[in-house]
Amino acid sequence: MSVSLTPAAARHVEKSLTRRGSGIGLRLAVKTSGCNGFAYALEFVDAVNAEDECFETHGVKVIVDPRSLGMLAGTELDFVREGLNEGFKFTNPNATANCGCGESFAV
Amino acid sequence: MALLQIAEPGQAAAPHQHRLAAGIDLGTTNSLIATVQSAVARALPDPDGALLLPSVVRYLPGNGIVVGREAQQSQAEDPQNTIVSVKRFMGRSLADVKQAAGLPYRFVDAPGMVGISTVSGERSPVQVSAEILTALRERAEVSLGGPLAGVVITVPAYFDDAQRQATKDAARLAGLTVLRLLNEPTAAAIAYGLDKAAQGTFAIYDLGGGTFDISILRLTKGVFEVLATGGDSALGGDDFDYCVAEWFCTQHGLAGLSAMPPGAQRSLLAAARKAKEALSGHESAALSLAGPDGATRQAILSRAKFAELGAALIARTLSATRRALRDAQLGIEDITGVVLVGGSTRMPIARDAVRGFFERDPLADIDPDQVVAIGAALQANVLAGNSSADEWLLLDVCPLSLGIETMGGLVEKIIPRNSTLPIARAQEFTTFRDGQTAMSLHVVQGERETVANCRSLARFELRGIAPAVAGSVHIRVSFQIDADGLLSVTAREQASGIEAHIEVKPTYGLADTHISAMLADAIGASKADLLLRSLREAQVDARRMMDATETALNQDAALLTEPEIWAIHQAMFKVGDALETDAPLAELRVATAALAGVTNDFAARRMNASICKALTGQSMDSLA
Numbered sequence: 001m002s003v004s005l006t007p008a009a010a011r012h013v014e015k016s017l018t019r020r021g022s023g024i025g026l027r028l029a030v031k032t033s034g035c036n037g038f039a040y041a042l043e044f045v046d047a048v049n050a051e052d053e054c055f056e057t058h059g060v061k062v063i064v065d066p067r068s069l070g071m072l073a074g075t076e077l078d079f080v081r082e083g084l085n086e087g088f089k090f091t092n093p094n095a096t097a098n099c100g101c102g103e104s105f106a107v
Numbered sequence: 108m109a110l111l112q113i114a115e116p117g118q119a120a121a122p123h124q125h126r127l128a129a130g131i132d133l134g135t136t137n138s139l140i141a142t143v144q145s146a147v148a149r150a151l152p153d154p155d156g157a158l159l160l161p162s163v164v165r166y167l168p169g170n171g172i173v174v175g176r177e178a179q180q181s182q183a184e185d186p187q188n189t190i191v192s193v194k195r196f197m198g199r200s201l202a203d204v205k206q207a208a209g210l211p212y213r214f215v216d217a218p219g220m221v222g223i224s225t226v227s228g229e230r231s232p233v234q235v236s237a238e239i240l241t242a243l244r245e246r247a248e249v250s251l252g253g254p255l256a257g258v259v260i261t262v263p264a265y266f267d268d269a270q271r272q273a274t275k276d277a278a279r280l281a282g283l284t285v286l287r288l289l290n291e292p293t294a295a296a297i298a299y300g301l302d303k304a305a306q307g308t309f310a311i312y313d314l315g316g317g318t319f320d321i322s323i324l325r326l327t328k329g330v331f332e333v334l335a336t337g338g339d340s341a342l343g344g345d346d347f348d349y350c351v352a353e354w355f356c357t358q359h360g361l362a363g364l365s366a367m368p369p370g371a372q373r374s375l376l377a378a379a380r381k382a383k384e385a386l387s388g389h390e391s392a393a394l395s396l397a398g399p400d401g402a403t404r405q406a407i408l409s410r411a412k413f414a415e416l417g418a419a420l421i422a423r424t425l426s427a428t429r430r431a432l433r434d435a436q437l438g439i440e441d442i443t444g445v446v447l448v449g450g451s452t453r454m455p456i457a458r459d460a461v462r463g464f465f466e467r468d469p470l471a472d473i474d475p476d477q478v479v480a481i482g483a484a485l486q487a488n489v490l491a492g493n494s495s496a497d498e499w500l501l502l503d504v505c506p507l508s509l510g511i512e513t514m515g516g517l518v519e520k521i522i523p524r525n526s527t528l529p530i531a532r533a534q535e536f537t538t539f540r541d542g543q544t545a546m547s548l549h550v551v552q553g554e555r556e557t558v559a560n561c562r563s564l565a566r567f568e569l570r571g572i573a574p575a576v577a578g579s580v581h582i583r584v585s586f587q588i589d590a591d592g593l594l595s596v597t598a599r600e601q602a603s604g605i606e607a608h609i610e611v612k613p614t615y616g617l618a619d620t621h622i623s624a625m626l627a628d629a630i631g632a633s634k635a636d637l638l639l640r641s642l643r644e645a646q647v648d649a650r651r652m653m654d655a656t657e658t659a660l661n662q663d664a665a666l667l668t669e670p671e672i673w674a675i676h677q678a679m680f681k682v683g684d685a686l687e688t689d690a691p692l693a694e695l696r697v698a699t700a701a702l703a704g705v706t707n708d709f710a711a712r713r714m715n716a717s718i719c720k721a722l723t724g725q726s727m728d729s730l731a
Contacts, residue, residue, distance in 0.1 A: 013113070016113055026113065027116070040111060041114070042111050042112065042113045042114060043113065043114050043115065043116045044113055044114075044115060044116055045116065046116055047116075080110065082110065085110055086110065087110025087111050087112050088110060088111045088112070088113070089110055089111075090111075
């Protein structure tokens with residue numbers, strides 16, 4: 001099972017990394033917080049930990065820690081524009097419910 | 108789903124925390140509590156798995172209190188200390204409780220609200236309701252594992268200010284923070300509207316244990332607007348039980364329910380309810396009652412007989428429904444769906460009647476007992492900040508028009524009935540007499556044209572108005588009702604900016620039967636009201652004319668001849684007479700017309716005189 005990016009998401013990550021000037025990839029994580037139990041986190045990666053899993057899609061490295069991977073397996077990350085807003089959107093087959101504010105989900 | 112951005116390592120923002128919030132359906136017969144967990148609203152069960160908490164409180168000797176099923180079971184043995192259907196007494200005075208004679212309680216006429224004397228002292232309905240709410244709060248806190256940040260409590264749409272305030276007071280006593288009171292039918296619409304994204308105009312038919320509510324709601328893109336509400340606060344499942352019990356008494360030649368000892372009353376009513384509930388699934392049901400002599404009396408109630416017994420009650424629900432449709436100016440063909448709420452809508456006779464009336468199958472997918480609590484839970488979840496609040500906006504209406512008393516005991520309506528809340532409206536008023544320095548404002552509620560026939564809510568005074576000629580002062584009176592339906596009134600003199608303000612504290616008195624009675628009254632009496640209004644207006648005009656004439660006579664009597672003065676006095680006397688004897692409109696008009704006739708000339712002469720005075724001593728040049 002892996003975690004993947006859509007071409008649009010990969011392009012945006014690549015652009016962000018170039019603008020930042022450093023970093024080796026994108027970290028996806030799940031935190032136990034938020035109104036529905038779990039929340040997503042997206043971070044730049046400067047260092048990879050020994051136990052981290054690494055995936056590569058469309059030339060972008062995606063790093064996930066093993067604890068989060070259980071809840072993220074099969075997730076596709078998309079980059080979308082909604083009105084004036086643009087950002088990343090998770091399509092997670094593990095989530096059974098999303099909260100109204102969209103910051104958290106349940107498995 | 109919110110869109111995420113990439114953060115620096117270790118700096119991803121923590122999302123907000125979940126705040127525990129719940130919706131409470133504080134019902135006449137049963138109450139329940141629901142909450143949103145993992146984006147799904149569900150009712151919370153007690154440790155035994157029961158969702159419904161019977162709204163029954165039993166007071167034991169020595170301050171012991173039992174709530175719910177256990178209290179319900181002891182109804183028959185300890186009826187005087189076991190309080191059922193307490194919601195009927197919320198915010199009511201002893202005079203309002205019309206079934207008092209048929210109930211086993213020892214009522215106490217406490218100021219404002221009726222009290223019930225129990226073995227552990229006198230209890231008000233607010234305290235009894237607080238016991239029910241406490242039981243629900245404890246249930247929620249045990250199953251959610253923390254204190255509740257806030258709750259939404261539902262009330263019948265017809266509840267007036269006093270009853271709403273009583274409900275809020277009960278919540279405070281129970282240690283709950285009320286995020287908002289929500290109308291029961293609106294909560295039901297939330298439960299259906301959000302889950303199914305339905306649009307259109309809906310009728311919510313809510314036949315509960317003790318109240319019937321009909322509401323016409325419009326749903327568009329997640330916005331709920333209440334077009335009209337109506338109902339009967341003394342009509343519910345309990346009344347069907349009474350009907351069956353009375354029928355049982357007739358069958359066995361008993362004197363009737365109110366003639367029985369309290370314990371027997373309870374047993375019979377419980378048996379009647381059981382039979383009624385059985386009829387929802389069966390064609391007939393058996394009732395039995397053990398008499399004091401040890402003999403057991405029995406009867407078989409068929410579905411057809413039950414339909415016959417309940418026909419009058421069902422007809423009352425349909426006539427209230429018709430009225431609400433008329434208020435909303437809609438026909439049956441405009442209704443896109445009908446929602447059934449309340450356990451009593453399980454009765455086939457109710458379902459059939461609704462289906463027949465609206466010519467369509469009603470919606471009943473969500474358990475009619477839970478639908479209100481689920482809607483309240485969804486609302487509580489939004490208000491507690493667990494869900495984005497701009498998802499939906501909730502509009503409510505005020506049940507009766509609000510206005511202010513004007514001269515002659517008339518009502519000037521400022522906020523009309525069925526206005527959506529929150530609302531603010533203002534209107535300008537002026538002084539009646541020259542040199543008037545204070546104004547008394549009287550806030551009234553009702554549909555009638557005269558103050559005497561409306562309900563007085565509050566009085567306050569605006570003082571310190573600078574003396575000026577009558578009619579030249581501008582006083583702006585603003586009415587404001589917040590989302591909870593609480594009213595505040597402000598009067599402001601525009602020139603000087605002096606202001607007086609009042610918040611209308613509910614007075615525990617105007618019961619919803621009063622509201623419906625007042626509405627019925629207004630419709631029946633509107634023609635008489637109009638006539639009365641024109642008479643009062645003519646009287647005010649006549650008084651103003653008398654005042655003006657008197658002032659003029661005091662100042663400029665020199666301009667008149669003796670016979671002219673006599674003629675004016677004569678005409679004034681006639682007008683005064685007409686005012687004092689409350690003469691009919693036509694007579695008063697003749698008298699005022701005569702006074703206007705004889706003073707016409709006088710007014711012209713005064714005008715001339717004052718122009719002369721102004722011009723005297725000035726050269727033509729300075730005037731040109």
